[in-house]
Amino acid sequence: MVVKAMFSGLKHVFKRRMTVKYPNQRLKLTERYRGRHILDISECTSCQLCSKTCPTKAITMVPLVEKPLNEEPPEKPLNEEAPKKKKREEVYSQISYELCVFCGLCVDSCPKSALTMTHSFELSDYDRKNLVYTPEQLSEIPSEEEGRYVTVFTKSGVSHHAD
Numbered sequence: 001m002v003v004k005a006m007f008s009g010l011k012h013v014f015k016r017r018m019t020v021k022y023p024n025q026r027l028k029l030t031e032r033y034r035g036r037h038i039l040d041i042s043e044c045t046s047c048q049l050c051s052k053t054c055p056t057k058a059i060t061m062v063p064l065v066e067k068p069l070n071e072e073p074p075e076k077p078l079n080e081e082a083p084k085k086k087k088r089e090e091v092y093s094q095i096s097y098e099l100c101v102f103c104g105l106c107v108d109s110c111p112k113s114a115l116t117m118t119h120s121f122e123l124s125d126y127d128r129k130n131l132v133y134t135p136e137q138l139s140e141i142p143s144e145e146e147g148r149y150v151t152v153f154t155k156s157g158v159s160h161h162a163d
């Protein structure tokens with residue numbers, strides 16, 4: 001019995017490894033891998049389609065915390081009539097990565113392509129609060145460090161190269 005178990009283990013010594021020593025070795029992700037989102041605030045029209053499409057209710061629409069000073073509306077002259085249509089509320093996607101299942105439906109539904117996804121997947125944190133990404137955080141491009149995927153599987157085993 002013991003010999004049989006040893007033989008079974010030994011067989012795998014000469015087989016191609018299917019695992020990598022993460023985080024020192026990383027897998028090369030496919031081009032269309034769905035990782036952390038990027039929000040282009042300047043393209044977003046606050047239509048809220050992304051949050052309505054999200055199947056897990058991971059997206060909340062919130063105003064920006066810090067508004068640029070030059071975005072204050074100019075003072076209205078006293079004799080000017082009030083606008084008939086109410087302007088759309090300026091709210092932007094805030095995503096909770098506690099709830100997001102990376103399905104990409106929000107990206108598909110965005111009519112302005114303001115929401116896209118990156119290869120960044122290292123989002124774990126000890127504090128659940130940090131899993132909620134504000135629009136400002138989502139507009140930041142992930143660092144190069146987050147985007148290095150340098151290990152690929154080949155027929156002869158695992159190979160490493162700069163991506």
Ligand code: SF4
Pocket residue numbers: 053054055056057058059095099100101102103104105106107
């Ligand atoms: S990827 Fe899917 S689950 Fe995540 S925020 Fe978008 S729609 Fe919601």
Ligand code: SF4
Pocket residue numbers: 043044045046047048049050051092093109110111112113114115
């Ligand atoms: S990210 Fe796209 S879908 Fe979401 S509110 Fe902005 S424009 Fe609309």
